[in-house]
Amino acid sequence: MRIGELAARAGTTTRTLRYYESRGLLPARRGDNGYRTYDEEDLKLLRQIRTLQDFGFDLEETRPFVECLRAGHPEGDSCPASLVVYRRKLAELDTLIEQLTSVRAQVAAQLTRAEAAVPGGPEPKCELGGHG
Amino acid sequence: MRIGELAARAGTTTRTLRYYESRGLLPARRGDNGYRTYDEEDLKLLRQIRTLQDFGFDLEETRPFVECLRAGHPEGDSCPASLVVYRRKLAELDTLIEQLTSVRAQVAAQLTRAEAAVPGGPEPKCELGGHG
DNA sequence: GTAAGCCTTGACGCGGACGTCAAGGCAAGA
DNA sequence: TCTTGCCTTGACGTCCGCGTCAAGGCTTAC
Numbered sequence: 001m002r003i004g005e006l007a008a009r010a011g012t013t014t015r016t017l018r019y020y021e022s023r024g025l026l027p028a029r030r031g032d033n034g035y036r037t038y039d040e041e042d043l044k045l046l047r048q049i050r051t052l053q054d055f056g057f058d059l060e061e062t063r064p065f066v067e068c069l070r071a072g073h074p075e076g077d078s079c080p081a082s083l084v085v086y087r088r089k090l091a092e093l094d095t096l097i098e099q100l101t102s103v104r105a106q107v108a109a110q111l112t113r114a115e116a117a118v119p120g121g122p123e124p125k126c127e128l129g130g131h132g
Numbered sequence: 133m134r135i136g137e138l139a140a141r142a143g144t145t146t147r148t149l150r151y152y153e154s155r156g157l158l159p160a161r162r163g164d165n166g167y168r169t170y171d172e173e174d175l176k177l178l179r180q181i182r183t184l185q186d187f188g189f190d191l192e193e194t195r196p197f198v199e200c201l202r203a204g205h206p207e208g209d210s211c212p213a214s215l216v217v218y219r220r221k222l223a224e225l226d227t228l229i230e231q232l233t234s235v236r237a238q239v240a241a242q243l244t245r246a247e248a249a250v251p252g253g254p255e256p257k258c259e260l261g262g263h264g
Numbered sequence: 265g266t267a268a269g270c271c272t273t274g275a276c277g278c279g280g281a282c283g284t285c286a287a288g289g290c291a292a293g294a
Numbered sequence: 295t296c297t298t299g300c301c302t303t304g305a306c307g308t309c310c311g312c313g314t315c316a317a318g319g320c321t322t323a324c
Binding site: 055056075077078082083086087089090093094096097100101103104106107108110111114115117 | 225233
Binding site: 002003004033035036 | 269
């Protein structure tokens with residue numbers, strides 16, 4: 001399998017694959033013509049990376065998962081190092097969600113306060129017969 | 133008041149103030165020597181910007197608030213345009229918090245699943261006598 | 265042979281809010 | 295006068311995950 005096919009099968013681009021290779025995350029063998037060559041195993045690694053990226057993991061944070069798979073384990077998170085990343089990410093998410101929730105509350109309070117003072121601002125939101 | 137003093141009083145840097153000016157957000161008068169000159173009103177504008185920035189507002193999103201103050205209103209959110217930004221930001225925050233919460237749940241599920249399979253992974257979290 | 269469609273490397277662009285020099289002007293105290 | 299410390303503009307660097315050319319080589323079909 002060449003780079004274009006792998007990219008298509010993983011729903012990404014060739015540019016992305018070359019970038020991963022430049023980071024040492026997904027190295028490729030080369031054919032006689034210099035073309036990159038991949039196999040089904042690489043597709044599995046790539047899908048692991050993409051899944052974590054979609055979760056908002058930094059590229060570096062996916063490395064333990066990739067190495068875990070490459071070491072022969074059935075899943076990318078079958079290794080302690082991957083679990084460490086999971087736990088750290090959970091903590092980060094908790095902190096972030098907490099902060100955002102706090103900000104949301106403050107902004108909501110400001111909006112409520114300001115709406116009461118601006119003419120035409122407070123859009124009438126009836127408590128009766130509403131759909132929200 | 134010159135740029136250094138204003139920056140210090142607002143807890144920011146001169147670089148930041150020059151950046152705001154380059155964006156047309158906080159223009160400055162100039163003295164005979166070419167130095168930027170600010171007054172108490174500018175400090176108020178700057179504090180409004182900083183507060184919103186701390187909330188995660190983009191710089192452009194602070195513009196209506198600044199213009200509102202500059203128009204003579206008592207608060208930056210005393211104008212309809214500011215309220216529009218508030219509401220949009222609230223919607224963004226809700227979406228973001230929702231997404232992050234979803235991701236958090238998925239990561240937590242993965243962690244739980246993986247911990248059950250990795251030797252040394254599942255740190256014993258007793259249900260009895262805990263403090264969590 | 266030639267056009268199309270893959271592939272290669274190299275390198276600059278992007279977005280956002282600044283940080284960090286660099287080279288020089290101005291002001292005030294000793 | 296000299297030093298110190300403020301100020302000026304200009305311009306490149308940072309972070310991250312790529313996007314987007316550019317210039318050229320390989321392969322395949324016709």
